[in-house]
Amino acid sequence: MSYPYVIRNYCPKDLDDLVNLVNEAKRLKDEHYISPQTPIESLGRLQDYYFEKDLFLAEIASNIIGYVNVTRELNIGRVVLSCLVHPRNRRKGLGTKLFGHAMHHAKQLGAKVAHTNIYQDNVVAKRFLSKLGFKFVRLYLELRLNFANVHLPDTDQPFLCRHLKPGEEDRLTKLQNRSFADTWGYNPNTVEEISYRTSLPDYSPRNIILAYEGDRPVGYCWTQADLDEKQANAVGGKKGRVYMLGVDPDCRGRGMGKMVLLAGLHHLKSKGFQIVEATVDSENKTANSLYRSIGFKEWTTSLWYEKTID
Numbered sequence: 001m002s003y004p005y006v007i008r009n010y011c012p013k014d015l016d017d018l019v020n021l022v023n024e025a026k027r028l029k030d031e032h033y034i035s036p037q038t039p040i041e042s043l044g045r046l047q048d049y050y051f052e053k054d055l056f057l058a059e060i061a062s063n064i065i066g067y068v069n070v071t072r073e074l075n076i077g078r079v080v081l082s083c084l085v086h087p088r089n090r091r092k093g094l095g096t097k098l099f100g101h102a103m104h105h106a107k108q109l110g111a112k113v114a115h116t117n118i119y120q121d122n123v124v125a126k127r128f129l130s131k132l133g134f135k136f137v138r139l140y141l142e143l144r145l146n147f148a149n150v151h152l153p154d155t156d157q158p159f160l161c162r163h164l165k166p167g168e169e170d171r172l173t174k175l176q177n178r179s180f181a182d183t184w185g186y187n188p189n190t191v192e193e194i195s196y197r198t199s200l201p202d203y204s205p206r207n208i209i210l211a212y213e214g215d216r217p218v219g220y221c222w223t224q225a226d227l228d229e230k231q232a233n234a235v236g237g238k239k240g241r242v243y244m245l246g247v248d249p250d251c252r253g254r255g256m257g258k259m260v261l262l263a264g265l266h267h268l269k270s271k272g273f274q275i276v277e278a279t280v281d282s283e284n285k286t287a288n289s290l291y292r293s294i295g296f297k298e299w300t301t302s303l304w305y306e307k308t309i310d
């Protein structure tokens, strides 16, 4: 293409321009402007080290007109890509170039497969991905609960539930990795990653409920506050999220999941949240029926696409 763009690595001074690109895409009413995993929310919070190495910008005459981010999940041999091209610069081959750049980088990192996630009605991205040789592999359900429409049962707990205490991140890491060991797309976390996440205001230990059997944590509900007020107005109330919910495989089938989920929901309700969202793999029948039994309803779906890196 005779288009004088360059593709280069992100550096911290690009942050404002990148945020402007995303806001501009939103302003131009690009409803599904972005894949569910946008790096922008994390920029300025996650270690810059990775963004400087794994986030690439397309630029014309010093204007940033697109990006592709490569999230490393190399313990399971994959990277997760997310990409945005400014609406005025689309259909000129730029997305294809950015993805090509990202796939080359992923290969150098030693990844075997690239995944990307889009909302179900993102018709353009579906065409784009299939042209690039990506195949649909997994359907995720986006669930929502409105406290105004459900009666939350009390939790008569045979297990002790309490908030995570600072310093217990290693116990949470172990429990999370055990709970999600066989889960599609789960990249085991390190204690550093969990500690980093719990240091963020919206993921703080106060929002994590652990359920104990004796002195052993065997279940947890990690709730998250959505701090975006515009989003809250759009869905009709202050919004929280069940970010993670897990029960140790040895302790399943005894009501622990429901109990710890209810404890998490009571916590969110007590903090004034009206809406709670959760994302669940459509193939995870147990989690689906648990969420639905409490009153969660599906409001949309998202699709995972995959391409092998050769």
Ligand SMILES: CC(C)(COP(=O)(O)OP(=O)(O)OC[C@H]1O[C@@H](n2cnc3c(N)ncnc32)[C@H](O)[C@@H]1OP(=O)(O)O)[C@@H](O)C(=O)NCCC(=O)NCCS
Pocket: 032, 033, 034, 035, 082, 083, 084, 085, 086, 089, 090, 091, 092, 093, 094, 095, 096, 097, 116, 118, 122, 124, 125, 127, 128, 129, 131
């Ligand atoms: C998806 C996106 C990154 C594509 O970027 P782009 O630079 O416009 O894409 P390209 O010009 O490289 O298009 C490559 C192919 O995708 C398909 N495509 C792209 N835009 C399309 C459109 N509006 N309608 C139909 N097909 C389209 C075509 O097959 C196209 O090849 P062709 O032009 O030879 O027919 C861009 O539309 C975008 O930023 N969308 C919002 C963000 C998003 O959805 N991200 C998820 C990406 S996985």
